[in-house]
Amino acid sequence: MFLKKLCVYFIVLSFLLSSNLALAADTVLPGVKASIRPATKKEFKNKTAKKRYRPYELTITNNNKKPVLLHAETELRFVLQDDTKETSADRREIYKKSRKRDVGRYWGLGIPGCIIGGGITGITLFIGAPIGAAVAVGMYVPTARAVKSNVDVSQQLYATMDMPIRLEPDKTYKIRVLAPKHTDFKALEITNVGFDAKKMYTIKAPLIEEDWEKAKENL
Amino acid sequence: MKKALKLFLISALVLSTCGCNKYIKSTHEGDLYYGAYNRRDFIHADVTIYKKDSDKVCNGVVFLNAPTRSFTMKNDRVDAKMKLGCNDGSIMDMKWKLRKGSFTDGYGEGTDQFNNKYTFKTISKAEFKKIADIKRVKYPNSKNPSYLKY
Numbered sequence: 001m002f003l004k005k006l007c008v009y010f011i012v013l014s015f016l017l018s019s020n021l022a023l024a025a026d027t028v029l030p031g032v033k034a035s036i037r038p039a040t041k042k043e044f045k046n047k048t049a050k051k052r053y054r055p056y057e058l059t060i061t062n063n064n065k066k067p068v069l070l071h072a073e074t075e076l077r078f079v080l081q082d083d084t085k086e087t088s089a090d091r092r093e094i095y096k097k098s099r100k101r102d103v104g105r106y107w108g109l110g111i112p113g114c115i116i117g118g119g120i121t122g123i124t125l126f127i128g129a130p131i132g133a134a135v136a137v138g139m140y141v142p143t144a145r146a147v148k149s150n151v152d153v154s155q156q157l158y159a160t161m162d163m164p165i166r167l168e169p170d171k172t173y174k175i176r177v178l179a180p181k182h183t184d185f186k187a188l189e190i191t192n193v194g195f196d197a198k199k200m201y202t203i204k205a206p207l208i209e210e211d212w213e214k215a216k217e218n219l
Numbered sequence: 220m221k222k223a224l225k226l227f228l229i230s231a232l233v234l235s236t237c238g239c240n241k242y243i244k245s246t247h248e249g250d251l252y253y254g255a256y257n258r259r260d261f262i263h264a265d266v267t268i269y270k271k272d273s274d275k276v277c278n279g280v281v282f283l284n285a286p287t288r289s290f291t292m293k294n295d296r297v298d299a300k301m302k303l304g305c306n307d308g309s310i311m312d313m314k315w316k317l318r319k320g321s322f323t324d325g326y327g328e329g330t331d332q333f334n335n336k337y338t339f340k341t342i343s344k345a346e347f348k349k350i351a352d353i354k355r356v357k358y359p360n361s362k363n364p365s366y367l368k369y
Contacts, residue, residue, distance in 0.1 A: 069332040072304035075368045090369055091302065092280045092359075095263060147261065154262045158284040158300065163369060165312045165332040197308050 027201050031064035034205035036188045046153050049098035053178035061172040066195050068167040073192040078185035094178050099150050242347035247338040255356040256281055258322045265358040278359045279303035279367045304367025
Protein backbone atom coordinates (compact mmCIF):
# COMPACT_ATOMS: atom_id res chain seq x y z
CA MET A 1 0.00 0.00 0.00
CA PHE A 2 2.79 2.35 1.02
CA LEU A 3 4.71 1.43 -2.09
CA LYS A 4 1.68 2.19 -4.27
CA LYS A 5 1.27 5.64 -2.66
CA LEU A 6 4.95 6.33 -3.13
CA CYS A 7 4.65 5.45 -6.80
CA VAL A 8 1.65 7.78 -7.24
CA TYR A 9 3.48 10.64 -5.46
CA PHE A 10 6.52 10.05 -7.65
CA ILE A 11 4.46 10.12 -10.86
CA VAL A 12 2.58 13.28 -9.82
CA LEU A 13 5.80 14.99 -8.71
CA SER A 14 7.64 14.12 -11.90
CA PHE A 15 4.69 15.37 -13.96
CA LEU A 16 4.63 18.67 -12.06
CA LEU A 17 8.38 19.10 -12.37
CA SER A 18 8.35 18.41 -16.08
CA SER A 19 5.46 20.82 -16.68
CA ASN A 20 7.29 23.49 -14.63
CA LEU A 21 10.37 23.08 -16.80
CA ALA A 22 8.22 23.44 -19.89
CA LEU A 23 6.72 26.62 -18.44
CA ALA A 24 10.17 27.92 -17.64
CA ALA A 25 11.22 27.35 -21.22
CA ASP A 26 8.14 29.28 -22.44
CA THR A 27 8.74 32.24 -20.09
CA VAL A 28 9.25 35.39 -22.10
CA LEU A 29 12.68 36.92 -21.59
CA PRO A 30 12.33 40.35 -19.95
CA GLY A 31 14.17 43.39 -21.32
CA VAL A 32 14.37 42.20 -24.89
CA LYS A 33 12.39 43.99 -27.58
CA ALA A 34 11.77 42.08 -30.77
CA SER A 35 9.58 42.41 -33.83
CA ILE A 36 9.40 40.93 -37.28
CA ARG A 37 8.30 42.58 -40.50
CA PRO A 38 8.14 41.44 -44.10
CA ALA A 39 11.20 42.39 -46.14
CA THR A 40 10.55 44.68 -49.07
CA LYS A 41 11.23 43.82 -52.69
CA LYS A 42 14.33 46.02 -52.66
CA GLU A 43 15.72 44.28 -49.57
CA PHE A 44 15.37 40.79 -50.94
CA LYS A 45 15.51 40.10 -54.67
CA ASN A 46 16.41 36.44 -54.74
CA LYS A 47 13.77 34.78 -56.94
CA THR A 48 14.94 31.22 -56.30
CA ALA A 49 14.47 31.57 -52.55
CA LYS A 50 11.10 33.26 -53.06
CA LYS A 51 9.77 30.14 -54.78
CA ARG A 52 9.83 28.40 -51.40
CA TYR A 53 10.18 31.11 -48.78
CA ARG A 54 8.88 34.53 -47.86
CA PRO A 55 11.58 36.91 -46.53
CA TYR A 56 11.19 38.76 -43.23
CA GLU A 57 13.42 41.01 -41.19
CA LEU A 58 13.70 40.24 -37.51
CA THR A 59 14.82 43.09 -35.24
CA ILE A 60 16.02 42.31 -31.71
CA THR A 61 17.25 44.80 -29.11
CA ASN A 62 18.68 43.63 -25.81
CA ASN A 63 17.89 46.28 -23.18
CA ASN A 64 19.28 44.18 -20.31
CA LYS A 65 22.60 44.90 -18.67
CA LYS A 66 23.79 41.36 -19.32
CA PRO A 67 24.28 39.67 -22.69
CA VAL A 68 21.61 37.18 -23.77
CA LEU A 69 23.07 33.84 -24.79
CA LEU A 70 21.68 31.54 -27.43
CA HIS A 71 22.04 27.77 -27.06
CA ALA A 72 22.47 24.74 -29.29
CA GLU A 73 18.81 23.95 -28.53
CA THR A 74 17.66 27.40 -29.67
CA GLU A 75 14.95 27.10 -32.31
CA LEU A 76 12.87 29.50 -34.36
CA ARG A 77 9.14 28.78 -34.12
CA PHE A 78 6.39 30.44 -36.12
CA VAL A 79 3.22 30.97 -34.08
CA LEU A 80 0.40 30.41 -36.58
CA GLN A 81 -3.01 32.14 -36.55
CA ASP A 82 -4.59 29.17 -34.73
CA ASP A 83 -1.82 29.30 -32.05
CA THR A 84 -0.14 26.13 -33.27
CA LYS A 85 3.62 26.35 -33.67
CA GLU A 86 5.76 25.42 -36.63
CA THR A 87 9.50 24.98 -36.18
CA SER A 88 11.69 26.60 -38.80
CA ALA A 89 14.01 24.47 -40.91
CA ASP A 90 17.65 24.83 -39.96
CA ARG A 91 20.00 27.26 -41.66
CA ARG A 92 21.69 24.50 -43.67
CA GLU A 93 18.40 23.33 -45.15
CA ILE A 94 17.21 26.86 -45.96
CA TYR A 95 20.56 27.71 -47.46
CA LYS A 96 20.50 24.65 -49.71
CA LYS A 97 16.97 25.30 -50.91
CA SER A 98 17.61 29.01 -51.48
CA ARG A 99 20.15 28.32 -54.17
CA LYS A 100 19.58 27.80 -57.83
CA ARG A 101 20.15 24.21 -58.90
CA ASP A 102 23.78 24.13 -59.69
CA VAL A 103 24.51 22.33 -62.93
CA GLY A 104 28.16 22.49 -61.96
CA ARG A 105 27.62 19.65 -59.55
CA TYR A 106 27.31 17.38 -62.59
CA TRP A 107 30.76 18.19 -63.91
CA GLY A 108 32.06 15.08 -62.16
CA LEU A 109 29.79 12.98 -64.36
CA GLY A 110 29.80 15.30 -67.37
CA ILE A 111 33.53 15.37 -68.01
CA PRO A 112 34.12 11.57 -67.91
CA GLY A 113 30.91 11.25 -69.98
CA CYS A 114 32.28 13.63 -72.60
CA ILE A 115 35.62 11.80 -72.68
CA ILE A 116 34.01 8.37 -73.01
CA GLY A 117 31.37 9.54 -75.50
CA GLY A 118 33.85 11.58 -77.47
CA GLY A 119 36.42 8.79 -77.47
CA ILE A 120 34.05 6.07 -78.63
CA THR A 121 32.39 8.13 -81.34
CA GLY A 122 35.73 9.61 -82.33
CA ILE A 123 37.23 6.16 -82.89
CA THR A 124 34.22 4.80 -84.76
CA LEU A 125 32.89 7.80 -86.64
CA PHE A 126 35.70 10.38 -86.30
CA ILE A 127 33.24 12.94 -84.92
CA GLY A 128 33.95 12.56 -81.22
CA ALA A 129 35.57 15.92 -80.71
CA PRO A 130 32.70 18.04 -82.09
CA ILE A 131 30.14 16.10 -80.03
CA GLY A 132 32.27 16.42 -76.90
CA ALA A 133 32.66 20.14 -77.51
CA ALA A 134 28.91 20.55 -78.02
CA VAL A 135 28.17 18.77 -74.74
CA ALA A 136 30.75 20.90 -72.89
CA VAL A 137 29.38 24.18 -74.28
CA GLY A 138 25.83 23.03 -73.60
CA MET A 139 26.73 22.38 -69.97
CA TYR A 140 28.82 25.50 -69.56
CA VAL A 141 26.08 28.02 -70.28
CA PRO A 142 23.54 26.85 -67.64
CA THR A 143 26.38 26.22 -65.19
CA ALA A 144 27.73 29.74 -65.59
CA ARG A 145 24.25 31.23 -65.15
CA ALA A 146 23.54 29.14 -62.07
CA VAL A 147 26.89 30.00 -60.52
CA LYS A 148 26.41 33.72 -61.18
CA SER A 149 22.99 33.58 -59.54
CA ASN A 150 24.37 31.58 -56.63
CA VAL A 151 27.11 34.15 -56.07
CA ASP A 152 24.37 36.76 -55.52
CA VAL A 153 22.46 34.40 -53.22
CA SER A 154 25.54 33.53 -51.19
CA GLN A 155 26.52 37.18 -50.79
CA GLN A 156 23.02 38.08 -49.66
CA LEU A 157 22.73 35.22 -47.18
CA TYR A 158 26.26 35.78 -45.90
CA ALA A 159 25.56 39.44 -45.24
CA THR A 160 22.10 39.23 -43.72
CA MET A 161 21.09 35.77 -42.58
CA ASP A 162 23.33 35.36 -39.60
CA MET A 163 21.78 34.68 -36.21
CA PRO A 164 24.21 35.96 -33.53
CA ILE A 165 25.22 33.54 -30.77
CA ARG A 166 24.92 36.22 -28.08
CA LEU A 167 22.96 39.45 -27.93
CA GLU A 168 25.10 42.18 -26.38
CA PRO A 169 23.45 44.79 -24.12
CA ASP A 170 22.00 47.91 -25.78
CA LYS A 171 22.65 46.56 -29.23
CA THR A 172 20.12 46.05 -32.02
CA TYR A 173 20.41 43.10 -34.40
CA LYS A 174 18.70 42.80 -37.78
CA ILE A 175 18.42 39.25 -39.05
CA ARG A 176 16.90 37.95 -42.25
CA VAL A 177 14.42 35.14 -41.63
CA LEU A 178 12.98 33.01 -44.40
CA ALA A 179 9.58 31.53 -43.55
CA PRO A 180 7.97 28.79 -45.65
CA LYS A 181 5.88 30.57 -48.28
CA HIS A 182 2.45 29.37 -47.14
CA THR A 183 3.06 29.84 -43.42
CA ASP A 184 0.57 32.43 -42.17
CA PHE A 185 2.00 33.36 -38.78
CA LYS A 186 1.35 36.12 -36.27
CA ALA A 187 4.56 35.95 -34.25
CA LEU A 188 8.00 34.40 -34.15
CA GLU A 189 9.46 32.74 -31.06
CA ILE A 190 13.16 32.22 -30.40
CA THR A 191 13.26 29.46 -27.82
CA ASN A 192 15.88 28.37 -25.28
CA VAL A 193 17.75 31.61 -24.74
CA GLY A 194 18.96 33.01 -21.43
CA PHE A 195 21.67 34.75 -19.48
CA ASP A 196 23.39 31.44 -18.76
CA ALA A 197 22.70 27.90 -19.89
CA LYS A 198 20.74 27.10 -16.69
CA LYS A 199 17.36 28.77 -17.04
CA MET A 200 15.81 29.04 -20.47
CA TYR A 201 13.51 31.73 -21.79
CA THR A 202 11.75 32.57 -25.04
CA ILE A 203 11.97 35.77 -27.08
CA LYS A 204 8.68 36.67 -28.79
CA ALA A 205 8.65 38.80 -31.88
CA PRO A 206 5.17 39.82 -33.08
CA LEU A 207 4.58 40.34 -36.79
CA ILE A 208 4.07 44.03 -37.50
CA GLU A 209 0.64 44.15 -39.10
CA GLU A 210 1.01 47.46 -40.92
CA ASP A 211 3.58 45.91 -43.21
CA TRP A 212 1.23 43.18 -44.31
CA GLU A 213 0.51 44.93 -47.63
CA LYS A 214 4.23 44.94 -48.41
CA ALA A 215 4.33 41.25 -47.63
CA LYS A 216 1.66 40.59 -50.23
CA GLU A 217 3.81 42.31 -52.82
CA ASN A 218 6.46 39.71 -52.17
CA LEU A 219 4.20 36.73 -52.72
CA MET B 220 46.68 0.84 -74.31
CA LYS B 221 43.40 -0.73 -73.21
CA LYS B 222 44.74 -1.21 -69.69
CA ALA B 223 45.83 2.43 -69.50
CA LEU B 224 42.41 3.58 -70.71
CA LYS B 225 40.66 1.38 -68.13
CA LEU B 226 42.91 2.72 -65.37
CA PHE B 227 42.24 6.28 -66.45
CA LEU B 228 38.48 5.78 -66.55
CA ILE B 229 38.37 4.08 -63.15
CA SER B 230 40.51 6.81 -61.57
CA ALA B 231 38.33 9.52 -63.17
CA LEU B 232 35.20 7.83 -61.80
CA VAL B 233 36.69 7.47 -58.31
CA LEU B 234 37.87 11.09 -58.29
CA SER B 235 34.51 12.36 -59.50
CA THR B 236 32.49 10.53 -56.85
CA CYS B 237 34.65 10.78 -53.71
CA GLY B 238 34.13 13.48 -51.11
CA CYS B 239 37.27 15.23 -49.95
CA ASN B 240 37.83 15.81 -46.26
CA LYS B 241 39.92 18.78 -45.21
CA TYR B 242 41.21 18.23 -41.72
CA ILE B 243 41.36 20.94 -39.08
CA LYS B 244 42.61 21.36 -35.53
CA SER B 245 42.50 24.03 -32.89
CA THR B 246 45.67 26.02 -32.33
CA HIS B 247 44.61 27.94 -29.25
CA GLU B 248 46.18 27.03 -25.92
CA GLY B 249 44.12 24.68 -23.77
CA ASP B 250 41.75 22.00 -25.00
CA LEU B 251 42.56 20.37 -28.31
CA TYR B 252 39.84 20.12 -30.94
CA TYR B 253 40.22 18.26 -34.21
CA GLY B 254 37.89 17.41 -37.05
CA ALA B 255 37.22 17.99 -40.70
CA TYR B 256 35.00 19.71 -43.21
CA ASN B 257 33.71 18.25 -46.43
CA ARG B 258 32.74 20.48 -49.32
CA ARG B 259 29.22 19.86 -50.59
CA ASP B 260 29.21 22.38 -53.44
CA PHE B 261 30.98 25.54 -54.56
CA ILE B 262 30.07 27.52 -51.48
CA HIS B 263 29.19 25.32 -48.55
CA ALA B 264 30.70 22.47 -46.56
CA ASP B 265 29.61 20.31 -43.63
CA VAL B 266 31.84 20.36 -40.55
CA THR B 267 32.36 18.12 -37.51
CA ILE B 268 34.89 18.67 -34.74
CA TYR B 269 35.74 16.55 -31.70
CA LYS B 270 37.30 17.54 -28.39
CA LYS B 271 40.36 15.44 -27.58
CA ASP B 272 39.84 12.96 -24.69
CA SER B 273 36.21 13.98 -24.31
CA ASP B 274 32.72 13.09 -25.56
CA LYS B 275 32.16 16.63 -26.81
CA VAL B 276 31.21 16.76 -30.49
CA CYS B 277 30.28 19.83 -32.50
CA ASN B 278 28.92 19.96 -36.02
CA GLY B 279 27.47 22.47 -38.40
CA VAL B 280 28.22 24.25 -41.60
CA VAL B 281 30.81 26.51 -43.21
CA PHE B 282 29.92 28.76 -46.10
CA LEU B 283 31.94 31.08 -48.27
CA ASN B 284 31.18 34.63 -49.19
CA ALA B 285 31.02 35.50 -52.88
CA PRO B 286 32.81 32.70 -54.64
CA THR B 287 33.78 33.40 -58.21
CA ARG B 288 34.85 31.06 -60.97
CA SER B 289 37.70 33.33 -61.96
CA PHE B 290 40.87 31.31 -62.50
CA THR B 291 43.07 34.34 -61.87
CA MET B 292 41.66 34.82 -58.38
CA LYS B 293 41.33 31.15 -57.59
CA ASN B 294 44.08 31.14 -54.99
CA ASP B 295 42.83 34.14 -53.08
CA ARG B 296 41.51 33.61 -49.60
CA VAL B 297 37.94 34.74 -49.01
CA ASP B 298 35.82 35.20 -45.90
CA ALA B 299 33.84 32.24 -44.67
CA LYS B 300 31.61 31.67 -41.68
CA MET B 301 31.57 28.52 -39.61
CA LYS B 302 28.57 27.88 -37.36
CA LEU B 303 28.71 24.93 -35.00
CA GLY B 304 26.40 23.46 -32.39
CA CYS B 305 27.77 21.10 -29.74
CA ASN B 306 26.27 18.24 -27.74
CA ASP B 307 26.98 20.14 -24.49
CA GLY B 308 24.75 23.04 -25.60
CA SER B 309 27.46 25.47 -26.64
CA ILE B 310 27.45 27.10 -30.06
CA MET B 311 30.46 28.43 -31.91
CA ASP B 312 30.68 31.24 -34.39
CA MET B 313 33.93 31.44 -36.32
CA LYS B 314 35.27 33.54 -39.12
CA TRP B 315 37.56 31.81 -41.59
CA LYS B 316 39.82 32.79 -44.41
CA LEU B 317 39.58 29.96 -46.91
CA ARG B 318 41.04 29.45 -50.32
CA LYS B 319 38.01 29.60 -52.52
CA GLY B 320 39.28 27.27 -55.25
CA SER B 321 38.16 24.18 -53.38
CA PHE B 322 38.24 25.11 -49.69
CA THR B 323 41.77 23.72 -49.79
CA ASP B 324 43.29 25.41 -46.80
CA GLY B 325 42.76 28.24 -44.39
CA TYR B 326 42.57 29.44 -40.84
CA GLY B 327 39.86 30.77 -38.60
CA GLU B 328 39.05 32.15 -35.20
CA GLY B 329 35.95 32.80 -33.18
CA THR B 330 34.14 32.34 -29.91
CA ASP B 331 31.31 30.40 -28.34
CA GLN B 332 28.37 32.11 -26.63
CA PHE B 333 30.33 32.23 -23.35
CA ASN B 334 33.12 34.18 -25.11
CA ASN B 335 35.63 31.32 -24.96
CA LYS B 336 38.10 31.85 -27.79
CA TYR B 337 38.93 29.25 -30.45
CA THR B 338 41.44 29.31 -33.27
CA PHE B 339 41.65 26.70 -36.00
CA LYS B 340 43.76 25.88 -39.04
CA THR B 341 43.73 23.19 -41.71
CA ILE B 342 46.14 20.29 -41.25
CA SER B 343 47.31 17.28 -43.25
CA LYS B 344 45.63 13.88 -43.00
CA ALA B 345 48.81 12.45 -41.44
CA GLU B 346 48.72 15.04 -38.67
CA PHE B 347 45.01 14.39 -38.15
CA LYS B 348 45.65 10.66 -37.74
CA LYS B 349 48.26 11.36 -35.07
CA ILE B 350 45.90 13.32 -32.84
CA ALA B 351 42.50 11.79 -33.62
CA ASP B 352 40.71 9.38 -31.29
CA ILE B 353 38.29 8.39 -34.06
CA LYS B 354 38.80 6.65 -37.37
CA ARG B 355 36.18 8.38 -39.44
CA VAL B 356 34.59 11.84 -39.23
CA LYS B 357 30.78 11.68 -39.22
CA TYR B 358 28.98 14.63 -40.77
CA PRO B 359 25.42 15.76 -40.06
CA ASN B 360 22.84 14.50 -42.53
CA SER B 361 19.09 14.01 -42.75
CA LYS B 362 19.22 10.97 -40.42
CA ASN B 363 21.60 12.57 -37.90
CA PRO B 364 20.79 16.28 -37.98
CA SER B 365 23.19 18.94 -36.78
CA TYR B 366 23.29 19.90 -33.11
CA LEU B 367 22.73 23.43 -34.33
CA LYS B 368 18.94 23.71 -34.59
CA TYR B 369 19.00 27.00 -36.46
